[in-house]
Amino acid sequence: MNETIYQLRGITKSYGNGFALRLDELDIRRGEILALVGPSGAGKSTLLRLLNFLESPNSGSIRFMGAEVRPGGAMPLELRRRVTTVFQRPVLLNRSVAANVRYGLDLRGRGEGDRVKSALETVGLADLSHQRARTLSGGEAQRVALARALVLEPDVLLLDEPTANLDPYNVGLIEGIARQLNQEHGATLVLVTHNVFQAKRLAHRVGLMLEGRLVELAEAEAFFESPADPRTAAFVRGEMVY
Amino acid sequence: MPALVVWIGIDHCGDSLPSRRFCFVQERATIETIWNGLKEAIRLIVSQDPALFEILLLSLRVSGTALLFSTLIGVPLGAVMGLSRFIGRRFLIALLYTGMGFPPVVVGLFVYLMLSRNGPLGQLDWSIIPNLFTPAAMVVAQCIISFPLVAGFTMAAVMGVDPALRQQVQAMGATRWQTTVAILSEARVGVIVSVIAGFGSIISEVGAVMMVGGNIEHRTRMLTTAIVLETGKGNFDLALAIGVILLAISFITNVAMLYLQGKGFDE
Secondary structure: OOOEEEEEEEEEEEOOOOEEEEEEEEEEEOOOEEEEEOOOOOOHHHHHHHHOOOOOOOEEEEEEOOEEEOOOOOOOHHHHOOEEEEOOOOOOOOOEHHHHHHHHHHHOOOOOHHHHHHHHHHOOOHHHOOOEHHHOOHHHHHHHHHHHHHOOOOOEEEEEOOOOOOOHHHHHHHHHHHHHHHHHHOOEEEEEEOOHHHHHHHOOEEEEEEOOEEEEEEEHHHHHHOOOOHHHHHHHOOOOOO | OHHHHHHHHHHHOOOOHHHHHHHHHHHHHHHHHHHHHHHHHHHHHHOOOHHHHHHHHHHHHHHHHHHHHHHHHHHHHHHHHHHOOOOOHHHHHHHHHHHHOOOHHHHHHHHHHHHOOOOOOHHHOOOOOOOOOOHHHHHHHHHHHHHHHHHHHHHHHHHOOOHHHHHHHHHOOOOHHHHHHHHHHHOHHHHHHHHHHHHHHHHOOOHHHHHHHOOOOOOOOOHHHHHHHHHHOOOHHHHHHHHHHHHHHHHHHHHHHHHHHHHHHHO
């Protein structure tokens, strides 16, 4: 798990006034689960968008599987398709559940129906495959979003607050699938969460982000038991108000 | 000429007994005219009247061609305007909205001046530029009327799609083109409405086709211009009959579009 899949150097990203993200250095290891915690507006979701190559940085570089993205540049499509994101608020296409899950395969010109079925079984929605996706509950919609990511068998899965506002059953299910994807398929996971307990349950390494900066990044045990930065300690103890 | 009497009657309906009696006679005449119009419409359709079918086919050909071009130009333009942010976009949107309210007769005048022998395009004498008083000239005029509607409604439909969808589709590996197709697909109800609105604006339009087509028998006579002509000649039965057919076309088109749309409208 020591091979580096992402190498970010000197990254800045701004939208109008002020920086949304200022990252001197970040390496993400292949096959790890990296959790990024921090308050709203800390730049976590901005970082995920850069990692999914949905945006390019204002300065700095991102190296991913041998290719590099610089300001204004774009990652080759083939490599961009090795990464996908599950967002906090999934927006599903106005089609059936199965069609939503199949969509990513369709984009790649691959019509593998068995994988769609298998992904829906994994998230426990095989019975709803013909139902219109927009009639689903929030938890079911998030599971469809996870299934449409699983079906692509990504090398990197980015999870942006995937269990926010979900009931404990769905939280447990999604965490279990994420762990399984990492352990059985070796996928690299980057999890953005407000929930320190979730980070503790899932992550190998945890980073705290504040005001667009990575304050501390450490192995999960060290992050929670002996944080180096006092702000990390305050965050872990739940003393940081946000 | 019953309807002519009706027209006079409207102005003379008063409280006095002779006036009321006069109005009663006129109302009967109006109902008779409408009834006769309906009967005539059925008769013309059942007997497959060649003159009527010639006008009908020309109308469908001209408006259908204009709609095809309007859709080919308007849908991509609306999609680009809805999805992109660029300098001058607001100005273009203002132009588009102005175009959506173009009075057809003004469009007719504009196309007439452009295509006339001494007009900027007419004097070029290029084969690609249509002559006045031809179906092609009417197609040009109807295109100008309908394409802002198609583009404007498409733009509104595209802008109505959840902005987060775009990013989520891209996150699944969609190219820019695939993303545009996905958004248009999500906005399909609005896009279909834009095409229906475009068709409605031209199939029922009379001012522009009258000016650039000239309502020439066997050449440029359309359903709407025929109604004007027959009304002018006092053939109200025939004018109404053509009107009924025009309404039927509009209705059938809308039902067909709704059918094609399928379940999208159920939500």
